[in-house]
Amino acid sequence: MKKLPLCAGLCLAATCFFTSNSQAQLFKKLKDKVSDKIENKVDKVLDGDLGTKSQKDNNASAENKVTANIGLSGPYLFVQGKDTIYFDNFSADQTGAMASHWKSNGSGSIETTTQFPGKWLFLNEFTSYKLKSDTPLPDNFTIEFDIVTLSRDKARDLNSLSFGFAHDNGISSYIGDAYNEGAICQTEIHYWNKEIINSSSDNKKYNTIKFPLKGYAIGKMHVAITVKGLHMQVYLDKHKVLDTDMFASTPETKYFYISTSTRLDNGAKIGVGNFKIAGL
Template structure:
């Protein structure tokens, strides 16, 4: 009986030892697995961080290169002023408050001054077109230059738009609203409301629209330069080219210059023009 009890005790002790060893081995395996997972996660995190840093560094370097490329991509200003003077007018001899003496209109206009921009300016009325009184048509090849000043309470869209171009005749009895009426051939519209430049021709049905940062001209001065050579026409606004294509259907073709305002000038906005230079090439 004692022997049996002793045997059972020894067997139980041995079983406990085996169980303890098995549990210890199991715990070790679990610990190793957890440790491996943690190490793997850390390695991946480190790899991801290094990769992210490498990628971000490459992206930042490429962005810097792109910005430098954009900054250096300045297109040349190729406008060349004509040398054979046809017309010049800075309104210096005109009386303030009166209409410009060398211009005619379908409505009204007044010579005025403003402290922001030295000199005299022809301030335009809405829904009105203007042409030179001189009935001599322009030559085949010539340039036109003038300045536009804009005054508003802070919103360029209040200026609505101003347009200019060439017409077949020098009549000014009616408003020229586009390139398809009142004998007009071409029109370039500076559309402050939509921040667009719109070019059109009734001669060859050309029409194009481009975006332009006109929100910066709520109060400002813009220089306009136009070159016409036979059928071809170029337009620059503050040295940025906005037109360079054929706009006329035949050569020679009678051409007269005109300017038109929009139908509305809102919130007291005003548009003035001046410093006109027309010269043959």
């Protein structure tokens, strides 16, 4: 084996040392950069930055998927009427009594609840309700009101709630559908089957729409209705569930009604309130 001169050997050794040392320093710098990035990311997560953003993205994605599957397609186009015909939040009514401006074939009770501020008309099962005023609704109008629901843990215990329009303002009998007791049309919120059912005896319309009613075991739902001549739109919490002709002729005498199901199970309760009727 050929031996290198002493000087050349020392130079080679020094070169190897410096090269090794440089590589070690470069590796250390890269390691430090990676560590800094990891620490920064951990700090952001602990501070709620990345964690919050990720959670918001997930929530937004989930909400978009749910929204896409609720009701009919289309934006929220409800426009409240400007000519107020009737407004009632039951603030002037005595707790425990029946609402002073409403009548029924049974009874109801004004109550308060810790879950939802204000006063509410809680409805009895197998009962229908109408306004006492015998003045028919105009040809073009809007109706808004809120529904509050209270059950132990299952929305299906609420069974169903219906609302619609009738030819007359009589309330001697229960209005169970759109085909009896002078009813014209009906929208049924069927908590049991998680469906919205629309029907009309005027033009024989009937349709069903899936709706995530399981989430309303304890909840508040806003109802918005628009009637223009023959046409009727219904939105539930800004989701459109009806947009078609529901009346056979115009002008046609119309009175608004609400009906509960024939039963409420396991102590479930349904209340309504914040009514507003306005002409268009």
